[in-house]
Amino acid sequence: MNQIDFTQAAKQVQPQLYSHALHFTRDEDDAKDLLQETLIKGIRFCHRFDNGTNLKGWLYVIMKNTFYNSVIKSKRRSEVISDEDLESPNLILSSTKNASEGKFAIEDINKALEALRPGHRIAFQRYFEGYKYEEIAGELNIPLGTVKTYIFQARSELKKYLKMYR
Structure with a gap:
């Protein structure tokens, strides 16, 4: 799938992805940031997306992994004592x-x-x-x-x- 087709398809699932992002972050601004980062990664790797599969599910996995990685990274940086x-x-x-x-x-x-x-x-x-x-x-x-x-x-x-x- 090329980037233009991917972007158009991603626009249709964006509201649902935002609600998932809001569920993860519990903050509107953080949810918007997470959604944006997810869509950027989706566009960057759209060539790996298989046509005919669930786009919303694919982007949800990217979002979930992005969120968990950011939580782990911030946790590591904030730990002073192990x-x-x-x-x-x-x-x-x-x-x-x-x-x-x-x-x-x-x-x-x-x-x-x-x-x-x-x-x-x-x-x-x-x-x-x-x-x-x-x-x-x-x-x-x-x-x-x-x-x-x-x-x-x-x-x-x-x-x-x-x-x-x-």
């Missing part, structure tokens, strides 16, 4: 330390980060902030393998520098 950190036996010990010990630890962590080579530090910080390897590679304009190496080397250096806190 579940493993919350279950750690070290959590009880760390909660009993006084503020001055924590201040010294923060200072040591900052010193350790500053001791890293700039490329390694930036890549590690972005990874720690929740960015994916591919996003870091794009931002720093370096190959994906280099990003992974930088992060691995930064971890190794930080472990050496901060071994007293194990």
Whole structure:
């Protein structure tokens, strides 16, 4: 199916898709954004659509996947502490330390980060902030393998520098 035919067919199912988007997002503006993103992806991949099949169903699957991927992505970025950190036996010990010990630890962590080579530090910080390897590679304009190496080397250096806190 070409893009013109696809666009005309998609216009007919757009109101139904909007109601599904509204059901997913529970917000009118977010629903409009989700619908728009779904239709853009549909147009981009219309050559994969088989004529005679259910267009509304095909676009619904695209919408559902787009919504779930965006939820997972935003959840990853908003997570600061992982579940493993919350279950750690070290959590009880760390909660009993006084503020001055924590201040010294923060200072040591900052010193350790500053001791890293700039490329390694930036890549590690972005990874720690929740960015994916591919996003870091794009931002720093370096190959994906280099990003992974930088992060691995930064971890190794930080472990050496901060071994007293194990």
